[in-house]
Amino acid sequence: MLTAIHPKLPMRNKTTTLNFYLHLGFTIFGSADYEDxxxxxxxxxxxxxxLFSELNPSENYGQVYIRTHDIDGLHQSFFERNVAIHPNGNLQTKPWGQREFSILxxxxxxxxFGQSLYNS
Known part of the structure; x- marks a missing residue:
């Protein structure tokens, strides 16, 4: 019966968060503009x-795993947009059958971001 999940993550500044994700290729969802x-x-x-303006980023453990059908293309598009890849999250094949990379x-x-090697 479940159809989707929409994770909620903390942000300190709405404009900063919006600009970062627009750079990743995201767009605003919906027509309402909520302040927080x-x-x-x-x-x-x-x-x-x-909005969590008091958030200390060094104490934030928010994480999301996003599946894709084209991990190499997504990684390349982030590279072309100069998106910083996490130092411990370079594109690689994992022993659990995923090809993945991470950003902050x-x-x-x-x-x-990950793609299954078995169900692509």
Whole structure:
């Protein structure tokens, strides 16, 4: 019965978060503009953000795993946009059958992108 999930991540500054994710190819979802809330989408996923202005990024453990059918193309598109890849998250094949890489957003939310090697 479940059809989708939309993770909610903390953000310290709505404009900073919006600009970062627009650079990744996301767009604003919906027509309402909420002062302390942001909804973004890309392809068939959404990520929501709530204002947490006191957030200490070094203490933020927000994480999202996003699946794709074209990990190499996505990685290349981020490379072309000069998106910083996490130092410990370079594109690589993992022993658990995933090819993946990771980035950090301005609030230290970890986004890991992965593609299954078995169900591509």
């Amino acid at each position: 809330y942001l909804m973004l989408e890309r392809d068939s996923i959404q990520i929501h953000f709530f 957003d301005p609030d230290n939310n970890l986004l890991t």
